[in-house]
Amino acid sequence: MEGQLNKRFYIIVIIILIILNILSLTSIWILYYSTYHLRKDFGFEKHSFYSDKFKPFHEMNRIIEDELKFDETQKAKFNEIQKRHITLTPILMDSIKVLKRMLVEEVFNSSPDNSKIDTLISAMTNLHRQIELQIVQYTKDLKSICNPSQIEKLKSIIIKEKYLPAPPFKP
Numbered sequence: 254m255e256g257q258l259n260k261r262f263y264i265i266v267i268i269i270l271i272i273l274n275i276l277s278l279t280s281i282w283i284l285y286y287s288t289y290h291l292r293k294d295f296g297f298e299k300h301s302f303y304s305d306k307f308k309p310f311h312e313m314n315r316i317i318e319d320e321l322k323f324d325e326t327q328k329a330k331f332n333e334i335q336k337r338h339i340t341l342t343p344i345l346m347d348s349i350k351v352l353k354r355m356l357v358e359e360v361f362n363s364s365p366d367n368s369k370i371d372t373l374i375s376a377m378t379n380l381h382r383q384i385e386l387q388i389v390q391y392t393k394d395l396k397s398i399c400n401p402s403q404i405e406k407l408k409s410i411i412i413k414e415k416y417l418p419a420p421p422f423k424p
Contacts, residue, residue: 316410317395317407317410318331320410321399321407322403323398323403327398338390338391341383341387342384345384346384349381352377356373356377395407
C-alpha cells in the first residue's frame, strides 16, 4: 500500500512539473513573439535586447515620431537614424556592466588595489561619456531631418521630457 502511495506521489509530482514546464515555455514563446514587431522595427531580430527598462526610450521615439508628424521621406530617414545608432549603445552598456562587476570583485577582494579601482572607475566614466555623445549625435541627426517648425517641436519635446532622447537600443 505504501509503495503505491509513493508511486502515485511521484507520478503527480512529474505531471505537475510537466505542466509547469509547458506553461513556462508557452509564456516565453508568447513574450518573444509579442515583441517581434518591436525587435524587427528596431533591428533586434537577431538579439533580444528589448526589455521594459528601455521602454521609456522606445516611448520617447514613438512620441517624437507622432508629435513631429514626419512625412514618408522623413520616416524613412528616421528609421535609418535609429538603425545606425542602435549598435553602439548596447555594447557600451554591456561593457559598463562588466566593469561594474570587476569593480565589485576588486572592492570585496581581501586586499583591494586602489589604483585598479580608479582605473575601472575611469573606464566606466569614459564609457558613460561615449553614451552621452551617442545621444547628442542621435539628437543632431534627428534635428537634421526636421523642418524649422518640427525643430521647435523637437526642442519642446526634449525640454518637456527633461532629457535628450536615447538612441533605440536594449542592453
